[in-house]
Amino acid sequence: MTSVIDITALHKRYGRQTALHSLDMQVQPGTIYGLIGPNGAGKTTTLRTLVDVIRPTSGSVRVLGEDPRRGGATLRRRIGYVPGELRLEGRVTGHRMLDFYSHVSGPVARGTVDELADRLGVDLSRPVRSLSKGNKQKVGLIQAFMHRPELLILDEPTSGLDPLMQREFQAMVREARDAGQTVLLSSHVLSEIQQTADEVAVLANGRIVAQGDVASLRLGSVRRVRVELEETDAADVRRVFSEITGVEALEVAPLDSILQLSATMQGAIDPLIKALARFTVHDLTIEEPDLEESVLRLYGATEAQEEGAR
The missing domain is CATH 3.30.70.260 (ACT domain)
Known part of the structure; x- marks a missing residue:
């Protein structure tokens, strides 16, 4: 089975600071893959390389069988992306903004935008700049989901959403997987990943310290x-x-x-x-303990195993 995302020995350096250390990760079709870790672990850097917002220092990245640096607009239309720091401003209404995005991302089935807006409880007739942080996040989610892309890359997608909307988002993600779409979801909220992901990678200090299915990692043990x-x-x-x-x-x-x-x-x-x-x-x-505690336990166990092997 060909991976939807294939990352090999990904290394990213910002000056003297190394954000990612020889990262290896594969995401299979039709799955929800959770990338979890504390702030500063390297989650956003990893996701940005997948949509060619930043370029790797070394290593290789393939998304839907293509190099993001060469896939261009054609590849981007096959992806729904929500950035970790979503900024939506302007006088235009939510409807007008999403109509513009539909010309960029590809055709949207009639009624899809309104259906998603109803599910998420956002008024698209209002100017985007007048919306709260949570409602702007909902508009960002709609633009990612509305063209039913093959791959969804979602960086901290529930930021600003209340618990009810978080549950609705989780239902949307599961429905996307059931429809054959692939989802890569990053979060620093442990329970969010536990409730949605099929596979998980735990990132700490730019390294994957554990990966596998949620049950085998026993993140909540x-x-x-x-x-x-x-x-x-x-x-x-x-x-x-x-x-x-x-x-x-x-x-x-x-x-x-x-x-x-x-x-x-x-x-x-x-x-x-x-x-x-x-x-x-x-x-x-x-x-459950906070994520920092869970990651540190996994990170400490990994270091102990490596020291023992040496």
């Missing part, structure tokens, strides 16, 4: 836990929870008439829940 217990013996609580496999950074502290416990939990959550059943629980919060 580490959880942050906060518990309020009816006041009891703090030493006993500490002993019980410190013996649970996977519990780290355990802290136990009394506060007024309750006992506060916080920890990170790696792996199965069941042993923690069974331990909590011994006590009277007033409050329980279990949340």
Whole structure:
């Protein structure tokens, strides 16, 4: 199967700063590929090379079987692109702006623009410059999706969208995949990638530190836990929870008439829940760690493996 995107030994340097280090990545047809990492990891630089906004220092990039530097307007019409820093200004209405884009990107089926505008809840009769950041982002999404391109390249596409619209966007992405389109989606929001992507690459400091399907990477296997217990013996609580496999950074502290416990939990959550059943629980919060923490764990594990191999 020919890859829709094929990146080999991609290296990008800005003066003395290296943004990408010998990046290798392949995206297969009809899939949603998530590129995830903290700000400054190299996500936007990677995506911009795919649409020839910037040129690699070395290495090769092929998109839909072509070199972006030579594909020109013909190749760009086969791609729907939302940049990470979307800037839409001007006196024209959303309808007029999208009509202009349709002449650039290719024919748009009748009614498609209005259908997408209704789904995203944006008024295209208003001047673009009067729209909020979130509504400008919606216009950007419409211009990327409206001509049903073979490939969608979306850089932080839900920036400025409320949770309801984020879910609608995720539905649009899944529908595009089901229609045979390929989606490359970058984000620094862990849950967004987990809910949409088939394959994931985790980028840190310009290097891919892990890649594969979402389940195999177990990006959500580490959880942050906060518990309020009816006041009891703090030493006993500490002993019980410190013996649970996977519990780290355990802290136990009394506060007024309750006992506060916080920890990170790696792996199965069941042993923690069974331990909590011994006590009277007033409050329980279990949340995924922030992306920085997840990436650092993967990055640290990768470095340890490389050091061991040496």
